[in-house]
Amino acid sequence: METGWPREYLRDHTAHILVIALLALYPPVYHTLLNSAVSAETQMLLPTVETMVGVLYFGLFAISFDFISGYTGYLSFGHAVFYGTGAYTVILIANGKLPLLGPGTPFMLSLLVGGLIAVVLAVLVGLVSFRLSGVYFAMITLGFAQVFYVFVRGWDYVATNPRDGPAVGPSHAEGFQIGVPGIDQLSLSIGVLTGDEVALLGSTLSGTEVSYYMIGLVVLACYFAMQRIIHSPFGRVMLAIRENEERAVAIGYNTYLYKLGAFAISGFFAAVAGGLFAGFKRSASPENSFYFLVTGDALLASIIGGFGTLAGSLYGHLFDETVREFLSKAGQGGGLLPYLRALLGQETLDATLVGETTIGGLIDLLLNGHASLYVGIVFVLFVLYVPDGLLGTLRARVGGTFAEALPAKVWGESDQ
Amino acid sequence: MIVEALAEFLTLGELGGVIVNGLAKSALYVMIASGLTLIFGLMGVLNFAHGSLTMVGAYLGGLLMVVTVTGGTAPLTRLGLFFVAIVVVFALLTMLGGAIETTIIRPLYDRPPIYQILLTFGLTLVIEEVVRIVLGVYGLQPLSDWQAALATKPQFLREPVALGPVSVGWMSLFQILLGTITVVGIWAFLTKTRYGLYIRAGSEDAEMASALGIDVRQVFTVVFALGIGLAGAAGTLLMWDPTWGASVPLAAETLLPAFIVVIVGGLGTFRGTVVAALVVGMADAVTTWWFQNVIEFTGLPELVLFLVLVVTLIVRPQGLFGVEEVGGH
Numbered sequence: 001m002e003t004g005w006p007r008e009y010l011r012d013h014t015a016h017i018l019v020i021a022l023l024a025l026y027p028p029v030y031h032t033l034l035n036s037a038v039s040a041e042t043q044m045l046l047p048t049v050e051t052m053v054g055v056l057y058f059g060l061f062a063i064s065f066d067f068i069s070g071y072t073g074y075l076s077f078g079h080a081v082f083y084g085t086g087a088y089t090v091i092l093i094a095n096g097k098l099p100l101l102g103p104g105t106p107f108m109l110s111l112l113v114g115g116l117i118a119v120v121l122a123v124l125v126g127l128v129s130f131r132l133s134g135v136y137f138a139m140i141t142l143g144f145a146q147v148f149y150v151f152v153r154g155w156d157y158v159a160t161n162p163r164d165g166p167a168v169g170p171s172h173a174e175g176f177q178i179g180v181p182g183i184d185q186l187s188l189s190i191g192v193l194t195g196d197e198v199a200l201l202g203s204t205l206s207g208t209e210v211s212y213y214m215i216g217l218v219v220l221a222c223y224f225a226m227q228r229i230i231h232s233p234f235g236r237v238m239l240a241i242r243e244n245e246e247r248a249v250a251i252g253y254n255t256y257l258y259k260l261g262a263f264a265i266s267g268f269f270a271a272v273a274g275g276l277f278a279g280f281k282r283s284a285s286p287e288n289s290f291y292f293l294v295t296g297d298a299l300l301a302s303i304i305g306g307f308g309t310l311a312g313s314l315y316g317h318l319f320d321e322t323v324r325e326f327l328s329k330a331g332q333g334g335g336l337l338p339y340l341r342a343l344l345g346q347e348t349l350d351a352t353l354v355g356e357t358t359i360g361g362l363i364d365l366l367l368n369g370h371a372s373l374y375v376g377i378v379f380v381l382f383v384l385y386v387p388d389g390l391l392g393t394l395r396a397r398v399g400g401t402f403a404e405a406l407p408a409k410v411w412g413e414s415d416q
Numbered sequence: 417m418i419v420e421a422l423a424e425f426l427t428l429g430e431l432g433g434v435i436v437n438g439l440a441k442s443a444l445y446v447m448i449a450s451g452l453t454l455i456f457g458l459m460g461v462l463n464f465a466h467g468s469l470t471m472v473g474a475y476l477g478g479l480l481m482v483v484t485v486t487g488g489t490a491p492l493t494r495l496g497l498f499f500v501a502i503v504v505v506f507a508l509l510t511m512l513g514g515a516i517e518t519t520i521i522r523p524l525y526d527r528p529p530i531y532q533i534l535l536t537f538g539l540t541l542v543i544e545e546v547v548r549i550v551l552g553v554y555g556l557q558p559l560s561d562w563q564a565a566l567a568t569k570p571q572f573l574r575e576p577v578a579l580g581p582v583s584v585g586w587m588s589l590f591q592i593l594l595g596t597i598t599v600v601g602i603w604a605f606l607t608k609t610r611y612g613l614y615i616r617a618g619s620e621d622a623e624m625a626s627a628l629g630i631d632v633r634q635v636f637t638v639v640f641a642l643g644i645g646l647a648g649a650a651g652t653l654l655m656w657d658p659t660w661g662a663s664v665p666l667a668a669e670t671l672l673p674a675f676i677v678v679i680v681g682g683l684g685t686f687r688g689t690v691v692a693a694l695v696v697g698m699a700d701a702v703t704t705w706w707f708q709n710v711i712e713f714t715g716l717p718e719l720v721l722f723l724v725l726v727v728t729l730i731v732r733p734q735g736l737f738g739v740e741e742v743g744g745h
Contacts, residue, residue, distance in 0.1 A: 135683065139729070143726045150719045376541025
């Protein structure tokens with residue numbers, strides 16, 4: 001079929017289009033539900049658009065973590081160092097602290113620069129680390145990352161108070177623009193306060209919603225790039241390394257170079273994710289960028305979503321964030337606690353249970369800021385009973401990747 | 417400036433102080449890491465929850481001391497109570513460890529080792545939040561050290577003592593004593609008892625050991641339980657040390673050095689862990705002195721731990737005393 005390739009192409013990507021459509025529809029749907037009869041329930045159950053922005057950029061970080069860890073089997077436990085590099089690069093450039101690059105540098109270029117620095121870093125770390133495997137590899141990457149963490153936390157060039165981390169200063173008061181650099185019509189600013197507002201179809205998209213879509217575009221591009229690499233001959237070698245490295249060597253592949261290449265690619269996208277995070281939040285701290293628990297969150301996302309499934313990491317993080325926001329007051333989306341308070345009313349809340357404990361005190365104790373407890377329990381249950389994760393289990397059910405199975409189900413068998 | 421500093425560093429008083437400090441730090445490191453190395457050596461399980469359980473041990477030990485000690489308690493009585501507390505915490509956490517192993521670690525033995533890392537990582541999240549909730553009930557600050565527990569320390573442990581020209585803290589000597597007891601205890605247990613023989617056989621070749629009639633599953637449970645018990649005992653000791661103290665972040669603060677010590681020493685060798693603890697403790701003490709007295713950069717001793725790790729893994733990937741096959745996955 002000469003003319004049919006766009007149709008074939010779209011057909012092959014049915015699952016992707018479906019997911020993208022769902023994600024794209026989220027802000028208006030959330031907005032509509034919020035102004036409807038089920039307003040309170042919506043606020044309780046669904047993450048806010050601002051949380052969803054975080055899901056996107058951190059999801060990208062989790063995907064990049066899965067790219068190296070899930071596909072080559074080398075657990076990159078120091079992955080946060082690349083995320084932090086991207087985040088710090090963006091902020092340092094905006095504050096005019098990076099040589100040659102002034103505060104006026106386009107955000108897209110900053111992302112790229114951050115990514116390239118991360119590539120260099122990944123190659124340097126990888127040169128040493130890939131001589132080891134298994135637990136040793138995980139530990140040495142963790143070691144490198146912690147060296148950078150401690151270093152950044154003590155280096156007062158990056159911020160006046162390096163322990164709290166840098167923030168975007170007055171030299172860059174306007175929002176970071178995503179789009180085609182230099183062409184204002186094709187760029188939009190991101191950020192909760194600094195984002196552009198766009199009038200569209202009779203309604204106005206807020207800065208947060210614009211950020212959601214613009215960051216979503218970058219994440220999407222990065223995801224497709226990684227997905228393309230996984231399905232290329234290069235990606236096949238990565239899988240071969242995971243399944244049986246000795247055999248891959250015996251066939252004649254220089255696995256060391258392949259691992260290094262995969263690590264560099266993964267570091268690049270992790271830094272882009274970090275850059276998006278810094279661009280949106282306009283500040284970063286060592287604790288939420290370089291620290292090893294940041295890698296832990298990516299690990300959580302990959303396992304819940306499905307290790308070695310790429311897209312699964314995003315769903316895993318979405319799941320993680322939804323649980324967190326639902327079960328703790330920390331998220332601005334409301335969650336269970338305010339809902340229960342409103343539902344039960346003050347009298348019930350003041351009723352005493354045992355001794356001096358009131359019902360209100362009890363639910364406060366259990367639901368106020370202890371989301372990690374529930375996430376941890378969910379995580380342990382996943383490791384024990386759903387070891388393949390959400391997407392991995394789905395794949396096992398349909399016998400192949402979901403993206404391949406869905407078109408056949410929807411459109412019938414391919415005529416190729 | 418460097419030469420002058422070096423001359424000062426090499427005087428007997430300074431150097432002796434640094435060595436005693438280094439030994440004290442080594443003693444702490446060996447206590448933190450010994451449980452981890454026992455568990456890893458036999459079972460190949462990298463226990464991410466180790467730090468959290470050390471933290472639980474610190475709080476439990478603190479609780480026992482706060483409940484039993486009053487303002488008028490004599491220093492030696494306090495010391496005695498402290499030993500009782502360590503034993504009680506060890507026993508409690510050993511039971512907890514046994515329970516954890518039989519309920520959630522056991523189903524994972526036939527899975528790839530990464531799942532055990534993941535599971536214990538999840539466990540850390542749960543343990544830390546439970547501790548936070550309990551602290552919340554009693555109105556304690558999770559992020560800062562538990563001062564009431566620190567206050568149960570007898571006064572003389574805060575004071576220095578002169579050993580010839582060297583002035584050292586009683587606390588350092590106390591820590592060295594406890595570290596030595598731990599090392600000798602574990603060494604005797606591993607080499608002089610029948611159960612220790614089973615453990616060593618199990619780490620060498622679990623299949624062969626079970627073929628010879630050793631109940632390896634039971635050995636696994638016992639070792640995991642003892643490892644957790646040791647974590648708790650270490651926590652109780654840290655509760656009295658002002659640079660550590662009982663707080664929730666203690667979990668991460670002890671977990672990373674423990675990993676470093678175990679990896680530097682070589683996975684699965686207790687001797688390696690002891691030597692690595694000495695190396696790391698000394699490196700820590702020496703750099704602490706230099707960065708307090710000569711170069712001002714407070715984060716650097718922490719940095720040095722990781723540099724020791726990185727350098728060791730570059731020069732000798734299997735660790736100082738590691739054999740490549742043990743835990744090699």
